[in-house]
Amino acid sequence: MAEKMLAAHSDAESVSPGMHVTAEPDWVLGHDLSAPPGKHRWEQMGFETVKHPDRIIIVFDHYVPSASERISTLMDEIEGWVEDQGIEHFFPAGEGISHNIMSEGGYSLPGELIVGSDSHTTTHGAFGAFATGIGHTDLGYVLGEGELWLKVPESRRVVVENTLPENVAAKDLGLRLMGELTTKGAIYHSIEYHGEGIEALEMYERATLSNLAVELGAMAGLVPPDDTTRDYLDGRALRDFEEVHPDAEATYIEETVIDASTVEPLVAKPASVDNIDTVETVGGTEVDQVFVGTCNNARYEDIAAFAELLAGENVAPGTDLIVTPGSKQALLRMNEEGLSNAIMNAGGMISTPGCGACFGAHGGVLGEGDVCLGTMNRNFPGRMGPGDIYLGSPHTAAATAIYGEITDPREVL
Amino acid sequence: MERRGRAHVLPDDIDTDQIIPAEYLNDIPEEDYGEHVLEGYDPEFPASIEPGDILVTGENFGLGSSREGAPIAIRNAGIGAVIAESFARIFYRNCFNVGLPIVTVPGITDRVGEGDVVRIDIEGGRVDNETSGETFSIDPIPRDLLEILEAGGLVAYRQQQRG
Numbered sequence: 001m002a003e004k005m006l007a008a009h010s011d012a013e014s015v016s017p018g019m020h021v022t023a024e025p026d027w028v029l030g031h032d033l034s035a036p037p038g039k040h041r042w043e044q045m046g047f048e049t050v051k052h053p054d055r056i057i058i059v060f061d062h063y064v065p066s067a068s069e070r071i072s073t074l075m076d077e078i079e080g081w082v083e084d085q086g087i088e089h090f091f092p093a094g095e096g097i098s099h100n101i102m103s104e105g106g107y108s109l110p111g112e113l114i115v116g117s118d119s120h121t122t123t124h125g126a127f128g129a130f131a132t133g134i135g136h137t138d139l140g141y142v143l144g145e146g147e148l149w150l151k152v153p154e155s156r157r158v159v160v161e162n163t164l165p166e167n168v169a170a171k172d173l174g175l176r177l178m179g180e181l182t183t184k185g186a187i188y189h190s191i192e193y194h195g196e197g198i199e200a201l202e203m204y205e206r207a208t209l210s211n212l213a214v215e216l217g218a219m220a221g222l223v224p225p226d227d228t229t230r231d232y233l234d235g236r237a238l239r240d241f242e243e244v245h246p247d248a249e250a251t252y253i254e255e256t257v258i259d260a261s262t263v264e265p266l267v268a269k270p271a272s273v274d275n276i277d278t279v280e281t282v283g284g285t286e287v288d289q290v291f292v293g294t295c296n297n298a299r300y301e302d303i304a305a306f307a308e309l310l311a312g313e314n315v316a317p318g319t320d321l322i323v324t325p326g327s328k329q330a331l332l333r334m335n336e337e338g339l340s341n342a343i344m345n346a347g348g349m350i351s352t353p354g355c356g357a358c359f360g361a362h363g364g365v366l367g368e369g370d371v372c373l374g375t376m377n378r379n380f381p382g383r384m385g386p387g388d389i390y391l392g393s394p395h396t397a398a399a400t401a402i403y404g405e406i407t408d409p410r411e412v413l
Numbered sequence: 414m415e416r417r418g419r420a421h422v423l424p425d426d427i428d429t430d431q432i433i434p435a436e437y438l439n440d441i442p443e444e445d446y447g448e449h450v451l452e453g454y455d456p457e458f459p460a461s462i463e464p465g466d467i468l469v470t471g472e473n474f475g476l477g478s479s480r481e482g483a484p485i486a487i488r489n490a491g492i493g494a495v496i497a498e499s500f501a502r503i504f505y506r507n508c509f510n511v512g513l514p515i516v517t518v519p520g521i522t523d524r525v526g527e528g529d530v531v532r533i534d535i536e537g538g539r540v541d542n543e544t545s546g547e548t549f550s551i552d553p554i555p556r557d558l559l560e561i562l563e564a565g566g567l568v569a570y571r572q573q574q575r576g
Contacts, residue, residue: 071440119478381430
């Protein structure tokens with residue numbers, strides 16, 4: 001799939017792994033953390049206009065609402081530049097996380113090439129797009145030139161047989177894969193997800209898996225489009241699209257097979273995303289904070305699964321529950337469905353849609369000795385401050401919030 | 414392009430949060446990132462660096478966030494180059510883009526000790542551990558990337574191209 005998609009977006013007739021191609025993306029994404037340095041590089045390189053203002057998406061999602069005077073100044077500068085350049089797709093603070101906005105808004109489409117100066121751009125692979133992260137100088141260059149070099153990756157196949165048991169989430173499947181492949185198991189690979197266990201997943205669940213592809217080191221994490229994809233995009237897609245599927249004779253450097261029916265609730269323990277253990281084993285670990293949010297697990301359905309388990313219970317004394325919806329759309333629906341009230345009545349907080357506490361700059365920074373269980377995708381040392389981070393599913397987060405210690409969601413039922 | 418310096422040996426999986434914690438990213442100017450390099454790994458690390466030192470690291474160096482502040486912090490701290498057993502993808506791109514020389518040598522952390530003097534010859538495709546006398550070959554760097562590196566990064570490269 002990766003080779004066909006990169007060939008379609010470059011001047012090369014056919015491509016093979018290892019080749020560098022000059023590719024022209026359909027979408028270029030920048031956010032409040034990457035757009036200021038990206039714009040600065042664009043200026044340094046001597047550009048005065050962006051090449052395709054209709055292909056650029058700028059989202060303020062990381063430091064929202066502004067966390068400092070310096071950030072407010074940078075945001076003002078970017079807002080002015082967006083207007084001057086006629087950039088057509090701008091989402092100010094409060095709209096949500098770029099990846100959630102793009103998929104909910106029908107930007108993420110099969111067959112398209114998306115580059116974003118955010119490592120979790122791999123998320124859009126769930127929608128059949130070839131989507132990958134780039135740096136700030138890359139962003140400046142592609143803003144000006146409308147193209148950039150990409151290395152054609154090797155493709156790696158993951159086959160998920162059977163389907164997940166009840167109260168076992170796509171996150172648990174993703175963590176299982178993290179444990180099997182490790183954070184360096186797929187460096188520079190394009191992962192393709194296949195099998196009954198993938199076909200059975202809804203789009204929000206596939207997004208969780210593709211989002212984690214970068215944690216395996218991958219360039220992209222692709223789910224071949226199917227009826228679930230088409231149903232989701234019906235009435236949502238911003239434009240017509242052309243699906244890309246793998247050839248019958250496609251070759252892969254390796255295949256990993258997982259039996260979904262054997263997946264249990266899992267966590268990634270501190271301080272690596274591949275430090276996987278069962279919730280049962282770490283059960284009883286006391287937590288100071290439960291965080292439900294991020295591009296990994298904060299879509300409406302994720303929060304609904306969380307709220308369903310929490311409703312009617314109380315958050316344990318001494319535990320802070322922070323719920324940060326992935327988008328304004330998700331928050332509005334939570335309000336309509338009564339989930340916001342349920343979460344707050346249980347003792348939780350709901351914060352501004354965006355990246356929230358995930359990257360340790362604001363809105364839930366951990367102190368020395370603090371323990372957080374969160375639904376995000378990274379638990380690196382110091383990521384959220386000096387404390388320890390466990391990663392788990394929204395279901396595990398709910399059970400953990402109720403008991404104030406890491407708890408198997410199957411025990412709450 | 415050649416680099417010679419004293420080695421600092423680091424383990425596998427050093428992520429970009431350890432290289433430059435997010436709290437600094439929008440709060441201090443880029444020029445000052447070097448003062449905080451690898452603080453997330455060891456708070457004393459910045460004080461241990463002398464100009465020209467070389468990082469010798471394990472697998473998957475620079476995993477995590479796409480933040481370019483990570484290679485900028487290394488470069489601005491005066492570190493001359495990074496040798497890793499493997500690099501994370503976005504970090505790899507970013508190093509060339511900011512003009513930080515990097516080379517891949519599988520198994521290097523077993524063959525270089527803390528403080529050894531190492532010499533990197535990128536065109537010659539070799540790394541010498543002058544302390545032990547051992548020589549290693551480096552994975553070849555594609556021509557297009559080498560040109561960016563020789564120019565001092567993508568900004569300088571683009572400026573040259575435009576004359």
